[in-house]
Amino acid sequence: MSDEGEPSAEGELLDSEREVLDSEREVLGSEREVLGSEREVLGSEREALGVERELGVSIEHRRQRIRVETQRHRIDGCITLARDGFRSRVSDVLNASERDFLILTDVVVDPLAGGPRETYRFLAVGRAHIVFAVVIDED
Numbered sequence: 001m002s003d004e005g006e007p008s009a010e011g012e013l014l015d016s017e018r019e020v021l022d023s024e025r026e027v028l029g030s031e032r033e034v035l036g037s038e039r040e041v042l043g044s045e046r047e048a049l050g051v052e053r054e055l056g057v058s059i060e061h062r063r064q065r066i067r068v069e070t071q072r073h074r075i076d077g078c079i080t081l082a083r084d085g086f087r088s089r090v091s092d093v094l095n096a097s098e099r100d101f102l103i104l105t106d107v108v109v110d111p112l113a114g115g116p117r118e119t120y121r122f123l124a125v126g127r128a129h130i131v132f133a134v135v136i137d138e139d
Contacts (some may be wrong), residue, residue: 016081020058033100060083061081062080062081063081064079064100064135065077065078065135066079066131066133067136068102068125068132069112069131070110070125071131073109073110074109074112075104075109075110075125076136077102077106077122078105079104079105090133090135094130099127100126100127101122101124101126101127102124102130102133103122103123104123105122106121107121107122
């Protein structure tokens with residue numbers, strides 16, 4: 001603080017640095033959530049494979065190609081759904097309140113403002129960031 005009670009340049013700089021650190025902590029927290037989601041998916045896949053081997057049956061899944069859009073990106077990718085019953089619809093997965101991320105594979109990301117197309121084998125999209133989602137009919 002200066003003599004007049006106004007914040008000094010050093011104080012403002014420290015506040016800015018604190019804001020940056022807080023933002024970095026938030027990003028790291030989000031990255032930890034994504035990694036946790038990846039582990040959850042891999043764990044579920046391993047568990048399903050173990051059950052299939054034990055029982056000698058195949059748990060039936062299907063892949064559905066969808067398009068989701070966030071405020072900045074159009075994202076096409078595949079989600080894994082149950083063949084029938086529980087979690088067999090795209091809306092079931094989108095509305096699953098216990099999951100914060102939508103897991104996609106074979107992903108194509110197009111920035112809405114223009115820019116290069118990006119492709120990924122795996123992408124976790126924060127459900128809270130999804131503006132809309134549609135099923136892409138594969139003819």
